[in-house]
Amino acid sequence: MxxxxxxxxxxxxxxxxxxxxxxxxxxxxxxxxxxxxxxxxxxxxxxxxxxxxxxxxxxxxxxxxxxxxxxxxxxxxxxxxxxxxxxxxxxxxxxxxxxxxxxxxxxxxxVLETVFTAVLQFLADEKYVQLDHYFVDGTKIEANANRYTFVWGKAVVKHKAKLQENVQTLFAAIEEAEKQEEGAHSGRDLCELGESSGITSEKLEIAVKQLEERLQENPKDKPLKKAVRVLRKDLLPRLQKYESHEDILGNRNSYSKTDKDATFMRMKEDHMRNGQLKPGYNVQIGTENQFILGYSVHQRPTDTRCLIPHLEKVKSQLGKLPRTIIADAGYGGEENYDYLEQNEADAIVKYSTYHREKSKAWQKDISKIDNWTYNTEQDTWTCAAGQTLIFRRVSKEKTESGYEIEHRHYRSSSCEGCPLKPQCTKAQGEREIKVSMKYLRLKNQAREKLRSEEGYALAVRRMIEPEPVFGDMKNNRGFRRFLLRGLPKVSLEVGWLSLAHNLLKKAAVDAKNKGAKHIQAA
Structure with missing residues (x-):
């Protein structure tokens, strides 16, 4: 029974x-x-x-x-x-x-990155990946930090400037009071410090000690005693706090007090569904056949500035970059295109206006220099009305990473009386354009590769490469928030996730291949 x-x-x-x-x-x-x-x-x-x-x-x-x-x-x-x-x-x-x-x-x-590279190597040896095509994408994952304890870079700059003004005003008042007393210190050093544009906590500490020495000589000076108390108890600690905030911020515009490495970013999936900012990290991965070939974690919300650091890490792990790098429009830019060209990698990377250029409205827009004609020999541009824009000057600007972009400025001789001027520009005077010739050349190369048969196929394939990997991590395995704090430990978490994903994917591929063999045998 x-x-x-x-x-x-x-x-x-x-x-x-x-x-x-x-x-x-x-x-x-x-x-x-x-x-x-x-x-x-x-x-x-x-x-x-x-x-x-x-x-x-x-x-x-x-x-x-x-x-x-x-x-x-x-x-x-x-x-x-x-x-x-x-x-x-x-x-x-x-x-x-x-x-x-x-x-x-x-x-x-x-050790973890070495372990990841070793596992990736035997996946390559067994032909699961070829390390040939590299599909890049990023996602934002919330940090293990309080959403409401934050520091904003602009607020720190504003409050620090206001504090420096208060210090200057206080030093000016001390100097004025000393001038009215016979035989008193001239206050020249304090005046010079107060007029300096960059009052640091070190300089202010020296000034406070000087004032404290004067107070010992004349302990009954009540205005001086009050000024020293304000400087020592209020202004100096606040200035030290603002400088500490600036050191932690670096090039960022915000950070969380709970996890100081986390930056406030706008997440797509928000707990209140209103698009509010939350502390998080930008996780970049590169995939092939939905296996993760490389990963990196960044404090920057946008993907554009993350591509080069991510690929540098991949190059250090693999010894070289994969032959072809495929990414969406968030990575298009002169600095990224130039980096890929210097490293002899094929760039199947869209730029921000790639899809809009195909529309009829864009092709009929006479204000776009893409619809103008450039004369290489004479170095001039010809607008839709037939006016010639002549080269005037060169300007240079540097990005946050130090990359230098050179712009060439062109201006028309006369736009007065042109019937197409209202459609061409809103400027009152002559039409002037600013062009980076290197970016124009790199963008044209990217356009040709994207419109080729192979480029189009890879761009379409990108939609089913990194996106499902992120979906598997966030939805299937429920990893939507980091457990550890700090950029080094968060990077380790992503490394463990990547290892687990690759072996999980290997098991799925093996099961699929075994099932196909059974069907063929039957």
Whole structure:
């Protein structure tokens, strides 16, 4: 009537491997990590102290946990004690949550990228990827930080300037009071400090000490005593605070007080559905066949300035850049095109106006220089009305990264009486244009590649490359917010996610290929 059941049958240790299917994901993770050279982990263990858990065992446990939507170290430690798959891959060892968290966020900070590159190499050896085409895209992931404790760069600059004005006013008042007293200090040093445009906390500290020395000579000087108290208790600490904010901000416009590396960014998926800013990081990945070939984490909200640092990291890992770089219009720009050309990489990268150029409205718009004619020999432009714009001067500007862009300025001789002027420009005088000839040349090259048969096919393929990977991370595996804080630890989290994704994808491809073989055999 019933299958025989007794607890006595569990008295002997069970062979856990008997309960694990041959094609299970845990076997893929186990085999992949076993292929790694033990010497890779030597940098994480300087020696000394008691014996540690084997790094391969902890690596297997964490990678498999990330494939199962387990990101909390406490959840992983609980699974190692209770889950058959974790118990098998851990060899029945039971590291606690502190050991797991310390391993993934501290021990592996100098090793994880090497592990990722080694796993990627054996994926390339087994022809899962060819490292030929590199599809780049980015997404924003919320930081583990308070959404409402923030520092804004513009506010810091404004308040600091106001404080410097108050310091100048206070020094001027002290000088005026000293001039009215016979035999008093002239206050010249303080006046010069007050009139200087850049009052730093170091200079202000010196000035306060000078005033404190004068106060000791004349302790009954109440105005001076009040001024020293205001400087020491209020103005100097605030100036030091503003300088600290500026050091943390760097080139950014905001940061969170909870996670000072996080920048406030506008997220697509917002908890209040109103597009408010939240602290986060810009995660850049490159894929091929939906395998992640490279990853990087940035504090910059826009993708344009992230491409070159991301590709530099990929080049350092792989030894060279993939032959073809494919990206959307968010990465188009002179600096990025020039970088790809110098590194001899084919750029299938759209620019911001690529799709609009195909519209009839754009092609009929006489104000666009794309619809004008350029004379290379005479270095002149001819507008739709037949007017010639002659070269006037050259101007140069530098981007935040230090890249120099050269613009050539052209101006028409006379636009007076031109019937097309209202459609061409809103300027009162003559029409003047500013053109970067290098960007114009690079943009024309990008347009030709994008409109070629291969370029069009790769641009279409880009839609099904990195986008599904982000969808898998955020929706299927529920990773929408970082657990760790600080840019180094957040980068480690992305590395663990990328490792887990690649092995999960390998298992899916293997299962698909095996199913296809069974169908062919039948």
């Amino acid at each position: 019933y299958i025989q059941y007794t607890m006595n049958q569990l008295t002997l240790p069970m062979d856990l491997e008997e309960d694990i299917p041959q094609n299970h994901l845990i076997r893929v993770v186990n085999a992949a990590v076993d292929r790694l050279d033990d010497a890779i982990f030597d940098a994480a263990y300087p020696g000394g102290g008691r014996d540690s858990y084997h790094p391969k065992m902890l690596t297997k446990v964490i990678i498999y946990a990330y494939t199962q939507r387990m990101y909390s170290s406490r959840q992983i430690a609980k699974a190692v004690r209770e889950n058959v798959m974790f118990m098998w891959v851990a060899g029945r060892q039971r590291p606690d949550f502190r050991t797991i968290n310390r391993f993934r966020s501290e021990r592996m900070k100098a």
